[in-house]
Amino acid sequence: MFSSLTSSFASRGREPVRVELARPETSFLAMIEPRTPGIDAVSWCRQHAGLLKETLHQCGSLMLRNFSCNIEGFEAIADLFATAPSSRRGQVSPRHQVQGTVYTSTDLPQNHGICQHQEMAYDLFPPRYIMFYCKTAPLSGGETPVADARELYRRLDRRLIERFTREGVLYLRNFPPDSPYQSAEETFLFEDRAELDRYARDHAIDCEWVDDAYLRTRQHRSAIAVHPDTGDQTFFNLAHLWHWSYIAEVATAFSAALADKVRSTRGQDQWYNAFYGTGEDIEQSAIADIHGHYGELEVAIPWQEHDILIQDNLLSSHGRRPFDSKREILATIRGPWSTPYTGPLALI
């Protein structure tokens, strides 16, 4: 199938392009480059929108390289896939608006890598697409490695997949008044409790006020997705990222004291944690297994200016490697998808 797509691109384009797999031994991540650098990305993508979508379904992620494109063009290309921007409410990663629907990819400290994840997989309406644009390439490091969620689903232990399929994942978040991270207000963007209550009801979030200034939330979600267009089953959850053991790692980027606090806090007071849908602990060995397989599947392409990375958020994941120079990677997140809700909340 992939070869038919490459020949379609080559023969239909006014300006011929080269379409290659980043790793020829897999069908994941297509690299699309004009044979003559600098042709206009927007007009080329408009002309080939159908084939781009077909290739995205096949390969999970696409990178457009050596086209001419600015931020406005990046937004126009994103519009070809889905015009509706995804809501920022409930997001874990801090980011700020650059223009229109374009935001910084993340404002998390640059000295810490971010593990593979699918954008907002904990949300009831997670995005269908996430797209990145390289405004300034880092001198070294700072890649946005990507991985194949279908292949991860195939590789993981069947008993873990069966349990995740049956029970889903329960996500726990605590917002104590002295939280070192985003407050509840900054996360859910509400001005009063009535507004939060409405949002929480519509998004199947269980809110518990520990005291007047301390919110605790629980979200029970599916852990496996069935792609609405391809029918593929994919790993689609962030248990490995929300698990306290990974949060302790992330906390080290802020301070050693915070990391110690995360490691020493247990039960329902943990800053973030993920459980099986019944509320039982996920074994650390299972979390390590997920991280390990992701590590094997990662494909990291060093950024070049004007690169555009397009991801089907259900079929592929992304992360970020540390860096120590200027790096401007922008993102637009599009097209909400409604996940099947797995059932009543299990209290822990």
Ligand SMILES: [Fe+2]
């Ligand atoms: Fe992300």
